[in-house]
Amino acid sequence: MSTVYLEVAGLKAAYGDIQVLHGIDFSVDEGQIAVILGANGAGKTTTLRALCAMVSTEGSIRLAGEELAGHRTADIVRRGVAHVPQGRGTFPELSVEENLMAGAYVRSDAEVRADIKQWYETFPVLGERRTQAAGSLSGGEQQMLAIARALMLRPSLLLLDEPSLGLAPMITRALFEQLTAINADAGTTMLVVEQNAALALGVADVAYVLEAGEMALSGPADELAADDNVRRAYLGY
Amino acid sequence: MVVLASVLGVFDISLDKLSNGELWLAQFFRGLSDGATYASVALALVMIYKSTGFINFAQGSLALLGVYLAYIFSVEQGLPVALAVACAMVASAVVAAFIERVFIRPFPPDHVLPLVIVTLGLLLIIDSAVGIVWGFRTRSLPSMFPSGAPIEWGIAQLTWRTIGNLGTVFAVVGLLYLLLSRTKVGLAFRAVSSNLESARLVGIRVGPTLGFGWALAAAIGTLGGALVVPDLLLEPSIMLRVLIFSLAAAALGGLDSLVGAVIGGLVVGLARNLLVTFLDLSELALATAVAVILVVLLVRPTGLFGSTTVERV
Numbered sequence: 001m002s003t004v005y006l007e008v009a010g011l012k013a014a015y016g017d018i019q020v021l022h023g024i025d026f027s028v029d030e031g032q033i034a035v036i037l038g039a040n041g042a043g044k045t046t047t048l049r050a051l052c053a054m055v056s057t058e059g060s061i062r063l064a065g066e067e068l069a070g071h072r073t074a075d076i077v078r079r080g081v082a083h084v085p086q087g088r089g090t091f092p093e094l095s096v097e098e099n100l101m102a103g104a105y106v107r108s109d110a111e112v113r114a115d116i117k118q119w120y121e122t123f124p125v126l127g128e129r130r131t132q133a134a135g136s137l138s139g140g141e142q143q144m145l146a147i148a149r150a151l152m153l154r155p156s157l158l159l160l161d162e163p164s165l166g167l168a169p170m171i172t173r174a175l176f177e178q179l180t181a182i183n184a185d186a187g188t189t190m191l192v193v194e195q196n197a198a199l200a201l202g203v204a205d206v207a208y209v210l211e212a213g214e215m216a217l218s219g220p221a222d223e224l225a226a227d228d229n230v231r232r233a234y235l236g237y
Numbered sequence: 238m239v240v241l242a243s244v245l246g247v248f249d250i251s252l253d254k255l256s257n258g259e260l261w262l263a264q265f266f267r268g269l270s271d272g273a274t275y276a277s278v279a280l281a282l283v284m285i286y287k288s289t290g291f292i293n294f295a296q297g298s299l300a301l302l303g304v305y306l307a308y309i310f311s312v313e314q315g316l317p318v319a320l321a322v323a324c325a326m327v328a329s330a331v332v333a334a335f336i337e338r339v340f341i342r343p344f345p346p347d348h349v350l351p352l353v354i355v356t357l358g359l360l361l362i363i364d365s366a367v368g369i370v371w372g373f374r375t376r377s378l379p380s381m382f383p384s385g386a387p388i389e390w391g392i393a394q395l396t397w398r399t400i401g402n403l404g405t406v407f408a409v410v411g412l413l414y415l416l417l418s419r420t421k422v423g424l425a426f427r428a429v430s431s432n433l434e435s436a437r438l439v440g441i442r443v444g445p446t447l448g449f450g451w452a453l454a455a456a457i458g459t460l461g462g463a464l465v466v467p468d469l470l471l472e473p474s475i476m477l478r479v480l481i482f483s484l485a486a487a488a489l490g491g492l493d494s495l496v497g498a499v500i501g502g503l504v505v506g507l508a509r510n511l512l513v514t515f516l517d518l519s520e521l522a523l524a525t526a527v528a529v530i531l532v533v534l535l536v537r538p539t540g541l542f543g544s545t546t547v548e549r550v
Binding site for chain 1: 421424425427428430431432434435436437438439440441442443544
């Protein structure tokens with residue numbers, strides 16, 4: 001039995017007066033990929049934002065046994081949580097290389113350069129465009145950059161919000177292959193919010209289904225993929 | 238010919254003046270000197286604009302406070318002027334960091350309008366406070382640079398002060414460039430201005446980064462004020478006038494470009510001196526600054542060197 005790495009209990013989140021999450025519980029084991037499915041407005045993005053203290057929350061968020069709730073975003077990042085927000089997670093005015101340097105902002109070790117080189121090998125198009133402004137990259141290239149930027153932290157937990165949004169199906173598949181490879185190589189625990197349920201369930205170990213701010217279903221990804229309700233609602237067959 | 242003569246008549250332009258090469262050169266040097274001072278305050282405006290996306294109207298007031306401190310340190314305490322200015326730069330940076338922490342940070346950094354209103358309020362408060370503490374009597378602050386002129390050509394003089402002002406501005410812009418492009422704090426600064434949310438998500442502490450920007454801008458503004466004031470006299474409204482020329486300089490340069498601020502400053506300085514001298518428009522000196530702002534906004538809102546945001550969708 002693997003150890004629980006992220007454990008969330010009774011998580012509530014609100015934007016002003018509007019309650020989005022009504023006390024959800026979920027957990028991700030160390031080295032696993034977890035996926036959160038759900039319709040638009042179910043609270044998937046809010047769940048990820050809540051983990052990084054980017055929305056006001058109540059409840060408990062434990063990372064490797066330590067409570068994160070009450071900490072600021074910058075401190076949560078220092079505990080190894082990297083977050084790729086939906087859409088543009090890059091610094092458009094900064095060059096590709098500067099984006100990667102910024103990703104390593106909290107690191108002070110000597111291997112930052114080597115890591116940048118490594119991501120240029122993984123995503124060669126980023127290496128070709130290292131001096132270009134990130135804002136001039138295509139949507140797919142920016143998504144790669146945002147993910148590489150997040151990985152520059154050498155995170156222990158990677159949060160990905162709709163990584164496939166706006167990408168061509170082929171690029172999306174390649175991206176998910178990269179993510180599973182990174183998960184296998186570095187043992188990075190991942191929590192992915194994804195509209196493309198078939199693809200996400202294919203790579204995930206465990207899956208959760210959010211409905212209107214409540215956790216409706218949870219279980220191993222292959223079991224959920226076989227569930228009739230999940231298939232009808234999210235897989236469309 | 239009649240038309241030309243009447244135009245010249247309206248503006249009181251004398252052909253004697255226009256053909257006087259020494260006068261042109263003299264005003265050219267004066268323009269450079271003034272331009273350097275506008276540029277230095279414009280640099281402070283650009284620093285804040287780059288990080289926050291708004292114009293800090295209290296910038297001139299922080300510089301005013303700094304210059305009064307330089308006056309206290311040099312004239313009253315007897316420190317050498319350059320040292321007094323350096324101390325005043327540090328002191329104004331501390332005050333600016335305090336003001337940022339207390340009055341600016343409570344507001345979300347991505348809501349610009351309330352922040353602009355706060356800086357306008359700070360302008361009024363600081364200017365009045367300076368008036369209450371030090372009075373409205375004019376004082377003179379000596380220049381950091383020696384008097385005299387190494388190059389003279391009739392009435393045209395390239396003074397040590399002009400050379401010093403220009404040298405200071407180029408040194409400041411060079412150091413700022415290195416700070417922003419080569420250091421970690423510079424990277425944080427640019428990351429915050431580029432994407433606030435992603436800056437938080439890479440672990441940058443946004444508040445202290447912006448506070449650092451305020452402190453740095455105040456120090457630069459104080460240095461700019463210390464260049465301006467020896468040409469004029471020190472009194473509580475002095476920086477308000479400089480601020481308008483510096484705003485014109487920053488707008489012309491493109492608001493987010495350091496090099497643009499310097500070139501904008503020099504152009505505004507030259508335009509002001511040449512127009513005032515050859516068109517006898519001394520009453521309209523301030524209007525030339527406003528005219529520059531208006532023309533830039535109409536013709537090229539991004540200024541000469543401002544970045545047009547590149548973004549593919």
